[in-house]
Amino acid sequence: MRRSMIRAGGASVLALALAAPLLIASPANAQSGPLPYDAERGVFTFATGLEQALPAVVQVTTLGQSEGPSSGDNEPRPVASGSGAIIDAAEGIIVTNNHVVEGGRKFTVDLTDGRIFDAVLVGTDKATDLAVLKIEAPGLSQIEVVSSDSLRTGDLAFAVGYPLGLDQTLTMGVISGLGRSGMGDRIEDYIQTDAAVNSGNSGGPLLDSRGRLIGINTSILSGGGGGNDGIAFAVPSRILMYVVGQLRATGEVKRGTTGAILGSLNAERSRDLGLGIVRGAVVEDVAPGSPAEAAGLRRGDVVTRIQNRPVSNAGTVQATIGIAEPGTQLDVVYLRDGREGRTTLLVAPRADRPVISGSEAIIARGAGVRDVADGLQVFAVEGGSPAAAAGLQAGDVIRSVDGSNVSSLSALGRALERSGERRLSVDRGGDTIRITLP
Known part of the structure; x- marks a missing residue:
């Protein structure tokens, strides 16, 4: 089955077997049972907590220049629609996805009470697919935000948004997994859920059973039809609040670096390194004079934990570094020759250098490249x-690069050090692909 990542655009069934009698005699003991119970109506419900959050879930419409022949009307027209969550009512701050607002000239926000407002784009961050909008409006509600670090697989989760042209819609599922990454080209440390998420849910909140925001829905994994297959991903609040804080303060996110050039551990690399594990981040190289070199990391080390979080692949490490202020010290656990080591890794300010060179690999404009038998391979x-x-x-x-063959890392580094766009010719599965690198 062909799998594809689709940006937020079935339904989960909760089967309950209750062996003991429920306590339903009065509101005082209604919460003592396995599920919240409304004694007055005689139903199980999560409405009490969720209803407080729903007025803060908005519809975001992005307007831009429509495609096709011009009619002479230069007014922007709707080109995208998604969802958003108000997290600061006093300031009118709304968080949504970058891909919802990308390319827009104007933005509008629809509230559940029927009001509509123009919104100002505060800032965007492509690396986490997040964006912040601001509206001037009285009487707003906001969603309480809690730390996603306390989540456990099996927790109930609720997705809210405006899918497939419908009005505000709530779906329920569970937390299917945590720390998901390796599925795209962004900083990834996703919450996975089976709550139904479809096109239009992008930017909407993922809530816990008390109606508190734990993540922002951003994409789904589909079997090829583009619909919901019960695998959706949300940016966790741990990443969300760091990015939103940076965007509100400066309009952009400035990230640090460690100088470690990382690749993901897989079965093939594990065999090459003589390991019995397939999860971790392989240190492919270390830039001379970098914090990674100072921390004692070497080529071939496998990072297994960072900040006491298990490492699935290189994306886990990049996500942790990506939300760490320059100057932060990160605790790292790694394997070297089958033995466990520990060190502290400093996050340094990122220099304005397009190329970071190691002895056997380089990072060129964000691409890790090494010299293999077939040539200069992006890893x-x-x-x-x-x-x-x-x-x-x-x-x-x-x-x-720009029509000139490159056969060594040093030649590639020199070609990509120069400012301006560079035209690359790459071999991808036997096909020649032309890429313009900004």
Whole structure:
């Protein structure tokens, strides 16, 4: 079955077997049972907590220049629609997805009470697919935000948004997994849920059973038809609140670096390294003079934990570094020759250098490249980087830059150090692909 990542655009069934009698005698003991119970109506319900959040879930419409022949009307027209969540009512701050507002000239926000307002774009972050809008409006509601670090697989989860042209819609599922990454070209540390998420849900909140925001719905994994297959992903509040804080303060997100060039551990790399695990981030190289070198990391080390969080692949490490202020010290656990080691890794301010060079690999505009038998192969692409924006993929083999063949890492580094766009020719699965690298 062909799988494809689709940006937010079935239904989950909760089967309950209750062996003991429920306590339903009065409102005082109604919450003592396995599920919240409304004794007056005689039904199980999560409405009490969720209803407080629903007025803060909005519909976001992006207007831009429509495609096709011009009619002489220069007014922007709707080009995209999604959802959003008000997280600061006093300031009118709304969080949504970057892909909902991308390319827009104007933005409108529809509230559940029927009011509509023009919105100002505060800032966007492609690396996490988040954006912040602001509206001036009285009487707004807001959603309480809680830390996603307390989530557990099996927790109930509720997705809210405006899918497929419908009015505000609530769906229920569970937290299917945590720390999901390796599914795209962004900074990824997703919450996975089976709550139904479809086109139009993008940017809407993922709530816990008390109606508190734990994530922002951003994409689904589909079997090819483009519909909901019960696998949806949300940006966790841990990442969300850092990004929103940066966007509100400066309009952009400034990230640090460690100088470690990382690749994801897989079965093939695990065999090469003589390991018995297939989860982790492989240190492919370390830039001279970098914090990673100072921390004692070496080529071939496998990072298994960072900040006491298990590492699934390189995306886990990049997500942690991506929301760490420069100057932050990160605790790292790694394997070297089968033995566990520990170190502290400093996040340094990112220098305005398009190329970071190691002895056996380089990071060129966000693409990790190493010299293999077939040529200069891309082994990793940083989320939100110029390489990711251009469509460069892991596995691509770079043959030329601006029409000149490149056969060594040093030659590639020199070609990509120069400012301005560069035209790459890459070999992808036997096909020649032309890529313009910003």
